[in-house]
Amino acid sequence: EAGVAQSPRYKIIEKRQSVAFWCNPISGHATLYWYQQILGQGPKLLIQFQNNGVVDDSQLPKDRFSAERLKGVDSTLKIQPAKLEDSAVYLCASSLETGKTAKKLFFGSGTQLSVL
Amino acid sequence: KNEVEQSPQNLTAQEGEFITINCSYSVGISALHWLQQHPGGGIVSLFMLSSGKKKHGRLIATINIQEKHSSLHITASHPRDSAVYICAVKVYGGATNKLIFGTGTLLAVQP
Numbered sequence: 403e404a405g406v407a408q409s410p411r412y413k414i415i416e417k418r419q420s421v422a423f424w425c426n427p428i429s430g431h432a433t434l435y436w437y438q439q440i441l442g443q444g445p446k447l448l449i450q451f452q453n454n455g456v457v458d459d460s461q462l463p464k465d466r467f468s469a470e471r472l473k474g475v476d477s478t479l480k481i482q483p484a485k486l487e488d489s490a491v492y493l494c495a496s497s498l499e500t501g502k503t504a505k506k507l508f509f510g511s512g513t514q515l516s517v518l
Numbered sequence: 519k520n521e522v523e524q525s526p527q528n529l530t531a532q533e534g535e536f537i538t539i540n541c542s543y544s545v546g547i548s549a550l551h552w553l554q555q556h557p558g559g560g561i562v563s564l565f566m567l568s569s570g571k572k573k574h575g576r577l578i579a580t581i582n583i584q585e586k587h588s589s590l591h592i593t594a595s596h597p598r599d600s601a602v603y604i605c606a607v608k609v610y611g612g613a614t615n616k617l618i619f620g621t622g623t624l625l626a627v628q629p
Contacts, residue, residue: 406560435617442621443621444522444604444606444619444620444621444622445561445604445606445619446619447616447617458616493560493561495561505566506551506563506566507551507553507563507566507617508563509553509560509561509562509563510560511560512560512561
Protein backbone atom coordinates (compact mmCIF):
# COMPACT_ATOMS: atom_id res chain seq x y z
CA GLU A 403 0.00 0.00 0.00
CA ALA A 404 1.43 3.39 -0.99
CA GLY A 405 1.93 5.76 1.91
CA VAL A 406 1.28 9.47 2.29
CA ALA A 407 3.42 11.32 -0.22
CA GLN A 408 4.82 14.77 0.48
CA SER A 409 7.02 17.09 -1.50
CA PRO A 410 9.42 18.72 -1.43
CA ARG A 411 11.45 16.94 1.23
CA TYR A 412 13.44 20.07 2.06
CA LYS A 413 12.99 23.74 1.28
CA ILE A 414 15.15 26.74 2.09
CA ILE A 415 13.80 30.23 1.46
CA GLU A 416 14.41 33.76 2.59
CA LYS A 417 11.95 35.56 4.81
CA ARG A 418 9.11 37.28 2.98
CA GLN A 419 9.26 34.73 0.15
CA SER A 420 6.41 32.35 -0.61
CA VAL A 421 6.45 28.57 -0.41
CA ALA A 422 4.06 25.74 -1.15
CA PHE A 423 3.95 22.17 0.07
CA TRP A 424 2.10 19.29 -1.53
CA CYS A 425 0.54 16.19 -0.01
CA ASN A 426 -1.07 13.15 -1.59
CA PRO A 427 -2.84 11.04 1.04
CA ILE A 428 -3.44 7.32 0.95
CA SER A 429 -6.10 6.48 -1.60
CA GLY A 430 -9.56 6.49 -0.07
CA HIS A 431 -8.64 8.39 3.06
CA ALA A 432 -11.31 11.00 3.69
CA THR A 433 -9.47 12.94 6.37
CA LEU A 434 -6.28 14.88 5.74
CA TYR A 435 -4.28 16.85 8.29
CA TRP A 436 -1.49 19.40 8.05
CA TYR A 437 0.72 19.70 11.12
CA GLN A 438 3.56 22.05 11.98
CA GLN A 439 6.34 20.60 14.12
CA ILE A 440 8.87 23.03 15.50
CA LEU A 441 12.14 21.49 16.67
CA GLY A 442 11.79 19.97 20.12
CA GLN A 443 8.00 20.20 20.17
CA GLY A 444 5.15 17.91 19.34
CA PRO A 445 3.20 18.46 16.11
CA LYS A 446 0.60 21.22 16.12
CA LEU A 447 -2.50 20.93 13.94
CA LEU A 448 -2.78 23.63 11.30
CA ILE A 449 -5.78 22.41 9.38
CA GLN A 450 -7.97 19.33 9.05
CA PHE A 451 -9.95 18.45 5.94
CA GLN A 452 -12.68 15.91 5.58
CA ASN A 453 -12.97 15.22 1.87
CA ASN A 454 -12.70 18.72 0.37
CA GLY A 455 -14.21 20.57 3.32
CA VAL A 456 -12.38 22.22 6.20
CA VAL A 457 -13.40 20.88 9.61
CA ASP A 458 -10.80 22.64 11.77
CA ASP A 459 -8.52 25.53 10.89
CA SER A 460 -8.61 27.27 14.25
CA GLN A 461 -4.81 27.23 14.65
CA LEU A 462 -3.97 28.21 11.08
CA PRO A 463 -2.41 31.72 10.87
CA LYS A 464 -4.75 32.80 8.15
CA ASP A 465 -2.98 36.07 7.45
CA ARG A 466 -0.12 34.13 5.86
CA PHE A 467 -1.07 30.46 5.65
CA SER A 468 -3.60 28.94 3.28
CA ALA A 469 -4.50 25.39 2.36
CA GLU A 470 -6.79 23.73 -0.10
CA ARG A 471 -7.98 20.27 -1.03
CA LEU A 472 -10.09 21.05 -4.05
CA LYS A 473 -11.00 17.57 -5.28
CA GLY A 474 -10.91 15.89 -1.89
CA VAL A 475 -7.70 14.06 -2.70
CA ASP A 476 -4.35 15.84 -2.66
CA SER A 477 -3.73 19.07 -0.83
CA THR A 478 -1.43 22.07 -0.90
CA LEU A 479 -0.32 24.25 1.99
CA LYS A 480 1.04 27.71 1.21
CA ILE A 481 2.87 30.30 3.27
CA GLN A 482 2.96 33.83 1.92
CA PRO A 483 5.02 35.65 3.09
CA ALA A 484 7.21 33.42 5.22
CA LYS A 485 8.67 34.51 8.55
CA LEU A 486 11.69 33.19 10.41
CA GLU A 487 9.46 31.51 12.99
CA ASP A 488 7.85 29.40 10.25
CA SER A 489 10.98 27.24 10.14
CA ALA A 490 9.67 23.79 11.02
CA VAL A 491 8.76 20.41 9.63
CA TYR A 492 5.36 20.41 7.94
CA LEU A 493 3.72 17.02 8.24
CA CYS A 494 0.78 15.72 6.31
CA ALA A 495 -1.29 12.83 7.65
CA SER A 496 -4.38 11.00 6.52
CA SER A 497 -6.87 8.54 7.93
CA LEU A 498 -10.07 6.75 7.02
CA GLU A 499 -11.79 8.61 9.85
CA THR A 500 -15.03 10.25 8.80
CA GLY A 501 -16.64 11.07 12.14
CA LYS A 502 -16.03 10.46 15.80
CA THR A 503 -14.69 6.93 15.43
CA ALA A 504 -10.92 7.21 15.66
CA LYS A 505 -8.90 5.50 12.96
CA LYS A 506 -5.21 4.87 12.57
CA LEU A 507 -3.15 7.81 11.30
CA PHE A 508 -0.64 7.58 8.50
CA PHE A 509 2.01 10.28 8.23
CA GLY A 510 4.09 11.50 5.33
CA SER A 511 7.83 12.02 5.74
CA GLY A 512 7.33 15.76 6.07
CA THR A 513 8.76 18.86 4.46
CA GLN A 514 11.56 20.52 6.41
CA LEU A 515 11.35 24.28 5.88
CA SER A 516 14.16 26.63 6.76
CA VAL A 517 13.47 30.35 6.54
CA LEU A 518 16.61 32.48 6.48
CA LYS B 519 -0.24 22.76 32.13
CA ASN B 520 -0.31 20.75 28.92
CA GLU B 521 -3.30 18.53 28.34
CA VAL B 522 -0.94 15.68 27.41
CA GLU B 523 2.17 15.11 29.50
CA GLN B 524 4.89 12.58 28.74
CA SER B 525 7.65 11.31 30.96
CA PRO B 526 10.51 11.09 30.85
CA GLN B 527 11.43 13.74 28.29
CA ASN B 528 14.75 12.07 27.63
CA LEU B 529 15.76 8.47 28.26
CA THR B 530 19.05 6.69 27.72
CA ALA B 531 19.13 2.92 28.04
CA GLN B 532 21.55 0.06 27.46
CA GLU B 533 20.76 -2.50 24.81
CA GLY B 534 18.54 -5.23 26.22
CA GLU B 535 16.92 -3.12 28.92
CA PHE B 536 13.17 -2.96 29.48
CA ILE B 537 11.90 0.54 28.76
CA THR B 538 8.75 2.32 29.89
CA ILE B 539 7.47 5.65 28.59
CA ASN B 540 4.48 7.23 30.28
CA CYS B 541 1.68 9.46 29.05
CA SER B 542 -0.89 11.24 31.21
CA TYR B 543 -3.76 13.32 29.93
CA SER B 544 -6.37 15.55 31.49
CA VAL B 545 -9.20 15.47 28.95
CA GLY B 546 -11.84 13.00 27.85
CA ILE B 547 -10.60 10.96 24.94
CA SER B 548 -11.93 8.59 22.33
CA ALA B 549 -8.55 7.03 21.59
CA LEU B 550 -4.85 7.34 22.25
CA HIS B 551 -2.05 6.96 19.71
CA TRP B 552 1.58 6.05 20.28
CA LEU B 553 3.78 7.32 17.47
CA GLN B 554 7.45 6.85 16.63
CA GLN B 555 9.56 9.50 14.93
CA HIS B 556 13.11 8.78 13.78
CA PRO B 557 15.53 11.70 13.26
CA GLY B 558 14.91 13.20 9.85
CA GLY B 559 12.12 10.74 9.25
CA GLY B 560 8.40 10.78 9.19
CA ILE B 561 6.11 9.64 11.96
CA VAL B 562 4.94 6.04 12.18
CA SER B 563 1.85 5.05 14.09
CA LEU B 564 2.70 2.25 16.52
CA PHE B 565 -0.60 1.76 18.31
CA MET B 566 -4.07 3.19 18.55
CA LEU B 567 -5.95 2.07 21.62
CA SER B 568 -9.00 3.03 23.62
CA SER B 569 -8.86 0.38 26.34
CA GLY B 570 -6.75 -2.43 27.70
CA LYS B 571 -3.52 -3.49 26.13
CA LYS B 572 -2.00 -4.09 22.69
CA LYS B 573 1.18 -5.90 21.74
CA HIS B 574 3.22 -5.86 18.57
CA GLY B 575 6.55 -7.61 18.59
CA ARG B 576 8.65 -6.15 21.40
CA LEU B 577 6.29 -3.23 21.92
CA ILE B 578 3.42 -3.22 24.39
CA ALA B 579 0.97 -0.37 24.97
CA THR B 580 -1.46 -0.16 27.86
CA ILE B 581 -4.11 2.35 28.79
CA ASN B 582 -6.07 2.99 31.97
CA ILE B 583 -9.05 5.16 31.09
CA GLN B 584 -10.05 5.77 34.72
CA GLU B 585 -6.58 7.02 35.65
CA LYS B 586 -6.10 8.82 32.30
CA HIS B 587 -2.75 7.19 31.82
CA SER B 588 -1.02 5.13 29.17
CA SER B 589 2.34 3.43 29.00
CA LEU B 590 4.50 2.24 26.14
CA HIS B 591 6.89 -0.59 26.96
CA ILE B 592 9.80 -1.84 24.91
CA THR B 593 11.21 -5.22 25.84
CA ALA B 594 14.79 -6.25 24.98
CA SER B 595 15.57 -2.77 23.66
CA HIS B 596 17.85 -2.36 20.66
CA PRO B 597 19.75 0.65 19.26
CA ARG B 598 17.35 0.75 16.32
CA ASP B 599 14.61 1.62 18.83
CA SER B 600 16.29 5.01 19.29
CA ALA B 601 13.72 7.60 18.27
CA VAL B 602 11.24 10.11 19.63
CA TYR B 603 8.09 8.47 20.95
CA ILE B 604 5.02 10.67 20.92
CA CYS B 605 1.72 10.17 22.69
CA ALA B 606 -1.33 11.77 21.08
CA VAL B 607 -4.92 11.73 22.27
CA LYS B 608 -8.13 12.04 20.34
CA VAL B 609 -10.51 14.35 22.19
CA TYR B 610 -14.17 14.99 21.59
CA GLY B 611 -14.58 18.20 19.63
CA GLY B 612 -17.81 19.01 17.89
CA ALA B 613 -18.39 17.13 14.67
CA THR B 614 -14.99 15.51 14.63
CA ASN B 615 -12.28 14.52 17.03
CA LYS B 616 -9.19 16.65 17.65
CA LEU B 617 -5.74 15.21 18.13
CA ILE B 618 -3.56 16.66 20.89
CA PHE B 619 0.12 15.69 20.95
CA GLY B 620 2.55 15.34 23.78
CA THR B 621 6.02 16.81 23.32
CA GLY B 622 7.61 13.41 22.94
CA THR B 623 10.19 11.27 24.71
CA LEU B 624 13.63 11.09 23.15
CA LEU B 625 14.95 7.55 23.58
CA ALA B 626 18.57 6.62 22.97
CA VAL B 627 19.50 2.95 23.25
CA GLN B 628 23.22 2.39 23.48
CA PRO B 629 24.91 -0.83 22.35
